[in-house]
Amino acid sequence: MLAALQQSFWDRLVGVLTLRRAVYEAILRDAEATPQAWWIVVFLGLANGVALVTTPLVTVPSDLPPDIAADVAALEVLFTFDTNGERVVALALGVVGAVVSWYVSSWLLRLVGRRVAAITGRPISGVQMRRLVGWGYAPSLASFLAPIPVIGPLLAFLGSLWSLVTAVMAVRVAFDVSIGKAVAIELVAALLVLVVLVILALLAFLLAQALV
Numbered sequence: 001m002l003a004a005l006q007q008s009f010w011d012r013l014v015g016v017l018t019l020r021r022a023v024y025e026a027i028l029r030d031a032e033a034t035p036q037a038w039w040i041v042v043f044l045g046l047a048n049g050v051a052l053v054t055t056p057l058v059t060v061p062s063d064l065p066p067d068i069a070a071d072v073a074a075l076e077v078l079f080t081f082d083t084n085g086e087r088v089v090a091l092a093l094g095v096v097g098a099v100v101s102w103y104v105s106s107w108l109l110r111l112v113g114r115r116v117a118a119i120t121g122r123p124i125s126g127v128q129m130r131r132l133v134g135w136g137y138a139p140s141l142a143s144f145l146a147p148i149p150v151i152g153p154l155l156a157f158l159g160s161l162w163s164l165v166t167a168v169m170a171v172r173v174a175f176d177v178s179i180g181k182a183v184a185i186e187l188v189a190a191l192l193v194l195v196v197l198v199i200l201a202l203l204a205f206l207l208a209q210a211l212v
Contacts, residue, residue, distance in 0.1 A: 009036055016138050016166055024173040027135050028128050037134025040141065041102045042095055047143040049094025053087050054147065102137070104196065106130040108189040109171060116185050117175040124174050136170035139163040 012033070015023025027033040110129040142159025145152045164186075172182035 045095030045098030049091035052090040106133045112188045113175045113185045132170035136167040
């Protein structure tokens, strides 16, 4: 049973990466693809957590005015993880952030997609949408390779780029629409996600100011 599950996972992974529509259709219909999508999202969250620990997200440029530099320094402290406990928190934040982003993105894509494809599209449940979106994240797992000198960051970047393509394919299959409509759905949903991220960034900035 375990061997069959592993084979199914790797077959699907290759199919997703190579944009085989039949594989996406199978993911849409197969409930067993849901826990597999969960694992993809969790591992992506761990990769994000590792990036939080190893890569400075905020640095203070030397030419900033003193008042702005103080605010940026507060953000730098907030996103610096020096102790083991802080690193565990960063990993947990990475996983939680990935799961929340997965749910929000899936909900927005379904919301937008159902309106864009109201006439020609097919009905899709929230679970089916999350399955396809989760599997669409698969190329982003290349971010685990980022610590490898020289080639690692390049592979991680290419994986992120290819995840945009697999995301469009996932939306296309989800609503049975053309590539153009799938891209439009992705763009509108991405703009909505950007608004959410801006709001969260502002909240983080206000929190940093309150801690000064």
